[in-house]
Ligand code: HEM
Ligand SMILES: *[C@@H]1O[C@H](CO)[C@@H](O)[C@H](O)[C@H]1NC(C)=O
Ligand SMILES: *[C@@H]1O[C@H](CO)[C@@H](O)[C@H](O)[C@H]1NC(C)=O
Ligand SMILES: *[C@@H]1O[C@H](CO)[C@@H](O)[C@H](O)[C@H]1NC(C)=O
Ligand SMILES: *[C@@H]1O[C@H](CO)[C@@H](O)[C@H](O)[C@H]1NC(C)=O
Ligand SMILES: *[C@@H]1O[C@H](CO)[C@@H](O)[C@H](O)[C@H]1NC(C)=O
């Protein structure tokens with residue numbers, strides 16, 4: 001708890017000190033809300049921090065939402081849209097990688113409500129996911145970076161694309177590289193972003209394929225540490241409950257550090273997609289894993305760069321899309337022409353009448 005207080009103090013200082021610097025970039029900007037919602041980072045921080053007190057996993061769940069948003073028609077909060085009765089929107093939340101797996105949607109709605117209270121109809125849900133991802137990393141001991149902002153929210157979702165673009169845990173290294181290349185992310189990005197598996201949990205069903213009959217060989221995955229294999233087999237019996245969860249990082253489960261990479265060196269990556277980064281013979285990813293395992297600063301620096309790169313995937317900007325008033329719904333058509341200047345009361349009415 002003490003360290004969390006220190007983290008809060010540190011981030012508030014960082015926001016104040018760094019707030020004065022200007023960074024040039026393509027379309028998104030770290031100063032995007034400086035005039036219209038200067039407190040947005042602190043508001044998001046407050047809600048995530050409060051949630052983390054009762055749910056130590058929430059940071060992991062939130063960063064994963066940003067990833068699953070960005071890989072499907074860009075970082076546009078399409079992931080957050082609920083299905084509609086008329087079938088115009090089929091929620092991405094039902095896709096293979098998301099169904100019965102993603103968490104934290106309720107906390108995102110809490111964040112949105114708090115942000116709407118402070119700055120009505122100003123901050124997009126896509127930006128909220130990006131900020132929540134950074135706050136989560138910081139709260140759990142990882143690096144700070146200035147989040148680029150100015151994304152707008154989509155009015156569409158695409159479950160087909162979610163099924164196509166979100167990589168499953170049994171992909172080979174070549175398939176993983178390809179899935180990232182499609183998004184403009186290279187091999188270094190793949191290795192550094194996979195380091196997000198330094199916290200959070202995974203269900204038995206996502207790695208049970210390694211425990212008994214790996215790839216139809218009749219034996220467990222030879223690249224899974226035999227000591228850990230035994231406890232994972234106890235946790236996940238064949239034909240058992242596939243929704244039982246365990247820590248992705250067996251050494252420091254709730255900390256954002258570089259232990260993910262030291263785990264890989266001792267065959268303790270949980271998912272096949274994790275261990276392959278190190279155990280694929282001759283792979284170019286091996287030396288990156290080794291570097292990150294011995295130098296946490298190098299990991300943090302590269303992770304930060306890759307998160308910014310991921311956050312830049314095809315954002316809607318300018319007058320594209322909209323600032324959703326409720327993250328689960330496209331704004332009601334009657335308000336489509338109303339962009340700025342909504343009073344909170346008015347936006348609250350819109351929300352209530354639209355739900
Ligand atoms: C490289 C390809 C990736 C694959 C195949 C993959 C796969 C998975 C799987 C199967 C789970 C467990 C889900 C469940 O059991 O319900 C998971 C969890 C997680 N993933 Fe990934 N992932 C990948 C990349 C990433 C990236 C790029 C990030 C973020 C930058 C990320 C962050 C997380 C986090 C934090 C969790 C834990 C979530 C929680 O505890 O709620 N993953 N991932
Ligand atoms: C969106 O759909 C989910 C189920 O997929 C449901 O739990 C949630 O309540 C819905 N959101 C709202 C605001 O109705
Ligand atoms: C999601 O999983 C539930 C079972 O928990 C299932 O009933 C539902 O059909 C699944 N959704 C999709 C879109 O596959
Ligand atoms: C979803 O994306 C696919 C491309 O994979 C495209 O063919 C399809 O038209 C899109 N569907 C919707 C509903 O936008
Ligand atoms: C990946 O891209 C980054 C810049 O975005 C670059 O610094 C790095 O060297 C690239 N890595 C590979 C393996 O090409
Ligand atoms: C699984 O088996 C197939 C065919 O036997 C092979 O091509 C593939 O490389 C194997 N995958 C792994 C991860 O060993």
Ligand SMILES: *[C@@H]1O[C@H](CO)[C@@H](O)[C@H](O)[C@H]1NC(C)=O
Nearest residue numbers: 225226227228265266267268
């Ligand atoms: C298996 O993991 C333990 C730590 O959990 C480690 O001491 C041991 O060296 C690992 N074995 C192999 C073969 O990497």
Ligand SMILES: *[C@@H]1O[C@H](CO)[C@@H](O)[C@H](O)[C@H]1NC(C)=O
Nearest residue numbers: 294295296297298299301302
């Ligand atoms: C670790 O990486 C950082 C950042 O890239 C670098 O400045 C530092 O010199 C590295 N430390 C060692 C011991 O190699």
Ligand SMILES: *[C@@H]1O[C@H](CO)[C@@H](O)[C@H](O)[C@H]1NC(C)=O
Nearest residue numbers: 188287288291298301302305
């Ligand atoms: C890490 O980041 C540095 C600086 O952006 C870059 O030069 C390097 O190629 C990246 N990748 C690795 C594996 O260090």
